[in-house]
Amino acid sequence: xxxxxxxxxxxxxxxxxxxxxxxxxxxxxxxxxxxxxxxxxxxxxxxxxxxxxxxxxxxxxxxxxxxxxxxxxxxxxxxxxxxxxxxxxxxxxxxxxxxxxxxxxxxxxxxxxxxxxxxxxxxxxxxxxxxxxxxxxxxxxxxxxxxxxxxxxxxxxxxxxxxxxxxxxxxxxxxxxxxxxxxxxxxxxxxxxxxxxxxxxxxxxxxxxxxxxxxxxxxxxxxxxxxxxxxxxxxxxxxxxxxxxxxxxxxxxxxxxxxxxxxxxxxxxxxxxxxxxxxxxxxxxxxxxxxxxxx
Amino acid sequence: xxxxxxxxxxxxxxxxxxxxxxxxxxxxxxxxxxxxxxxxxxxxxxxxxxxxxxxxxxxxxxxxxxxxxxxxxxxxxxxxxxxxxxxxxxxxxxxxxxxxxxxxxxxxxxxxxxxxxxxxxxxxxxxxxxxxxxxxxxxxxxxxxxxxxxxxxxxxxxxxxxxxxxxxxxxxxxxxxxxxxxxxxxxxxxxxxxxxxxxxxxxxxxxxxxxxxxxxxxxxxxxx
Numbered sequence: 001x002x003x004x005x006x007x008x009x010x011x012x013x014x015x016x017x018x019x020x021x022x023x024x025x026x027x028x029x030x031x032x033x034x035x036x037x038x039x040x041x042x043x044x045x046x047x048x049x050x051x052x053x054x055x056x057x058x059x060x061x062x063x064x065x066x067x068x069x070x071x072x073x074x075x076x077x078x079x080x081x082x083x084x085x086x087x088x089x090x091x092x093x094x095x096x097x098x099x100x101x102x103x104x105x106x107x108x109x110x111x112x113x114x115x116x117x118x119x120x121x122x123x124x125x126x127x128x129x130x131x132x133x134x135x136x137x138x139x140x141x142x143x144x145x146x147x148x149x150x151x152x153x154x155x156x157x158x159x160x161x162x163x164x165x166x167x168x169x170x171x172x173x174x175x176x177x178x179x180x181x182x183x184x185x186x187x188x189x190x191x192x193x194x195x196x197x198x199x200x201x202x203x204x205x206x207x208x209x210x211x212x213x214x215x216x217x218x219x220x221x222x223x224x225x226x227x228x229x230x231x232x233x234x235x236x237x238x239x240x241x242x243x244x245x246x247x248x249x250x251x252x253x254x255x256x257x258x259x260x261x262x263x264x265x266x267x268x269x270x271x272x273x274x275x276x277x278x279x280x281x282x283x284x285x286x287x288x289x290x291x292x293x294x295x
Numbered sequence: 296x297x298x299x300x301x302x303x304x305x306x307x308x309x310x311x312x313x314x315x316x317x318x319x320x321x322x323x324x325x326x327x328x329x330x331x332x333x334x335x336x337x338x339x340x341x342x343x344x345x346x347x348x349x350x351x352x353x354x355x356x357x358x359x360x361x362x363x364x365x366x367x368x369x370x371x372x373x374x375x376x377x378x379x380x381x382x383x384x385x386x387x388x389x390x391x392x393x394x395x396x397x398x399x400x401x402x403x404x405x406x407x408x409x410x411x412x413x414x415x416x417x418x419x420x421x422x423x424x425x426x427x428x429x430x431x432x433x434x435x436x437x438x439x440x441x442x443x444x445x446x447x448x449x450x451x452x453x454x455x456x457x458x459x460x461x462x463x464x465x466x467x468x469x470x471x472x473x474x475x476x477x478x479x480x481x482x483x484x485x486x487x488x489x490x491x492x493x494x495x496x497x498x499x500x501x502x503x504x505x506x507x508x509x510x511x512x513x514x515x516x517x518x519x
Binding site: 133176180194197 | 367370371376377382383384385386388465466467468470474475476477478479480481482483484485486487
């Protein structure tokens with residue numbers, strides 16, 4: 001009997017403790033613009049769009065762990081960020097409102113396979129366009145141009161760019177392009193390279209002082225910097241060009257053309273800027289409008 | 296084939312590191328596990344309690360969690376940091392991986408060895424005591440040699456599990472076979488084929504272990 005009382009007390013205590021979540025997560029940045037849903041959209045010869053129509057809902061692949069870009073609030077389960085805004089914008093112009101979008105969080109390493117298998121209709125999540133990937137998937141866009149940058153502690157003035165990394169510990173995600181670049185360009189010694197599972201683990205290491213810099217695309221770093229503006233800063237000297245595109249099934253040229261039209265209209269109209277200002281723009285830095293590259 | 300040939304710089308060092316991690320932690324966990332098993336059958340209650348406590352706490356704790364402790368928590372608490380290794384973060388993470396794998400596997404090895412000890416008839420221990428052997432002599436020359444023969448198959452399973460468990464180190468800054476697929480994804484290679492190659496090499500690594508098991512079983516088989 002006493003054991004049962006103890007178990008009940010522990011359970012109740014546990015529930016009480018977990019209930020005190022903090023209000024408002026890092027996802028709560030600016031107010032997101034609402035999109036007008038288009039009616040009677042036709043995309044001739046697009047198998048993906050036919051699938052969407054038959055299903056009545058859009059399945060969008062996104063990231064869930066990148067504040068400011070694609071971030072899932074652990075308490076409310078809501079997705080926020082620039083990538084999410086772009087995903088919404090595209091869905092609206094295809095005729096599907098917020099309530100008809102299903103987000104599917106897919107990490108970087110699973111993106112190609114998810115598109116090939118048809119698990120998602122399109123993918124918006126810091127997906128760099130390159131020729132090697134074009135052999136497996138299609139890309140619309142770019143909808144944003146990022147570049148590799150460095151995130152350091154606010155009071156650290158010794159790191160001003162890639163050439164000042166020698167002797168410093170640098171962290172990024174296991175096998176990611178930025179850390180492969182640090183390795184091949186010899187920006188720092190091999191024993192100073194730290195590869196962890198997620199960027200947030202790297203940022204934690206940086207805040208603890210276990211590493212001196214976190215490196216990846218500036219868009220991702222800006223997201224973290226805007227979470228802790230008093231302790232972290234982005235160096236602001238990009239040393240690569242990473243055009244972010246919307247990943248699509250490779251053969252679906254019709255949908256690719258349609259999404260390119262949608263993006264073009266958004267960039268030249270005000271929708272792109274509104275989406276940026278509500279999300280990444282909160283960090284205080286501006287971004288250049290990208291130019292759509294059709295192929 | 297192209298995926299393999301174009302990325303030999305990943306597969307080669309990746310699997311070499313996997314084998315190295317495996318060999319070191321296999322030796323470590325066999326030694327530590329046997330010592331723990333000896334503790335668990337020792338005549339001194341305190342020693343038995345120590346062995347039991349270790350197995351109870353460590354066995355089947357998620358390995359990722361054990362890795363977290365050694366690779367991230369201990370450095371965060373300042374117990375061991377990169378400075379302990381002359382400022383080399385790589386050595387810190389490598390050592391952390393070895394410790395995590397060794398301590399985790401030792402709990403399983405301990406239980407396997409203890410199961411083996413239990414197969415040896417009590418009469419053997421009583422007879423050696425009657426001959427005037429000490430506890431250590433009894434274990435070392437009478438019981439353990441017989442116990443080891445009985446546990447070759449489950450021990451090899453534990454070792455094969457260890458070999459595959461090494462891939463968890465990929466998430467903790469140790470480059471090995473588990474890191475290959477993440478690197479391939481960024482290079483834009485076909486991952487399904489890339490992963491098939493990784494799986495294939497693991498099978499290749501397991502085959503000699505199975506052969507070793509078979510030959511040991513044959514050589515050590517005795518009429519009972």
